[in-house]
Amino acid sequence: MRREYPSSPIPSVGVVVLKDNSILLVLRGQEPSRGKWSIPGGVMELGETVRDAARREVMEECALEIEVGQVIAVRDAVVRDDEGRVRFHYLLVDVVARWLSGELAAGSDVDDARWASEEDLATYDLTKGLLPVLRTVLKGRAALDFPPPDRLTSMRVAAEPQLP
Secondary structure, three states: OOOOOOOOOEEEEEEEEEEOOEEEEEEEOOOOOOOOEEOOEEEOOOOOOHHHHHHHHHHHHHOOEEEEEEEEEEEEEEEEOOOOOEEEEEEEEEEEEEEEEOOOOOOOOEEEEEEEEHHHHHHOOEOOOHHHHHHHHHHOHHHOOOOOHHHHHHHOOOOOOOOO
């Protein structure tokens, strides 16, 4: 599927990674929002779960292993061109995660990666709509849920449809 001027929204994942009292931020190296700070993430691959996509994107972009927790937000990122046509449309499923291991290093699709404190968040030029998500996570971090994988997959269809 084409990312620019797509025929339908593109499912994507964003990952709010926590380590001690910091949140992982990446400097976007690609459009949309190139040059803005955001959370790691990207387009989901066919057959990939949200959890798997979150782990893959954080490894590709930051070289870190994470434990994926609950979904914290579902957002639309729609960018229109000067004529009003939809240039980009991503359906963002944001999840929270905990850092497990690895040394932070900027990888694919990002120009920089940093651990940012809550106090420093306002100094970053963040992507549209991200700051309220980050503040919500930080405010409620003690109650964040890191469910076991079998609980997350329990929403899948119980039986595959029978084809003739």
